[in-house]
Amino acid sequence: MGVTCIVRWKNATGMRDFTYIADYVTKTLHGKNTGPWSLTVKMYRDANAMQRQGNDSKAMHQVALGQRPGQLYCMVDGGVVVEAEKEMESIFTRLKNIWQLRQSITIEGTSYDIDDFTLRVANILVGSTYKGLLLEIDYHPCTIPRNADDLFREFIASILPPTAQLSCEFDYAYEQVGLSQHDFSFAHTGYQYMILFRNDGLL
Structure with a gap:
């Protein structure tokens, strides 16, 4: 699968900028549209702490990647x-006395293959509020976290205008959450989404 970088274009303007990227990728970079993709991010709260009206209730973030059904x-x-297996979701619905769903965001967009890269693009809607454009970039030849950071920076700069305000991390503390520093996995991608949505206040 390679390594992945997640970017939020914060001041994007909806379908106009989505179309701008799609046109640039297909006409200038000769990328191939490979169809739709989706992502769901959920945030649960510790139901027992909420009932006690405590401010220290635990939060659980959950990510389902369209490319990892x-x-x-x-x-x-x-x-x-x-x-975990996808069936875990049905277990959470039966554990409302332990975990209570607070927010759920489903994002749907389009995927493109561009040489050694796969680019997935989608508008972010939280309820009916537009929150920018999401880009998920895979670089396939590399499998070691952080080894392709400079390539990602160059790729992002090549497809986005200089006025784009970005939310993007490169220095993730993978080892602190039990993820390998040597082999990138879908769990690394899920963690990147959890950090983005938490730090940007999208959940």
Whole structure:
């Protein structure tokens, strides 16, 4: 699968900028549209702490990647990232006395293959509020976290205008959440989404 970088174009203007990227990728970079993709991010709260009206209730983030059907990635309060079967979602719905769903965001967009890269692009809607454009970039020849950061920076700069205000991390503390520093996985991608959505206040 390679390594992945997640970027939020904060001051994008909806479909106009989505179309701008799509046209640039297909006409200038000769990328191939490979169809739709989707992503779901959920945030749960510790139901018992909420009932006590405590301010210290735990939060659990959950990510389902469209390119990894059948799997979920979960993290409680910055703890270890855990991969679970998709059936785990139905278990959470029966555990309302433990975990209560607070917010759920589903993002749908388009995927493109560009030489050694795969680019996935989607508008971010939280409820009916537009929150910018999401870009998920895979670089396939590399499998070691952080080894392609400079390439990602160059790729992002090549497809986005200089006025783009970006939210993007490169220095993730993978080892602190039980993820390998040597082999990138879908769990790393899920963790990147959890950090983005948490730090940007999208959940």
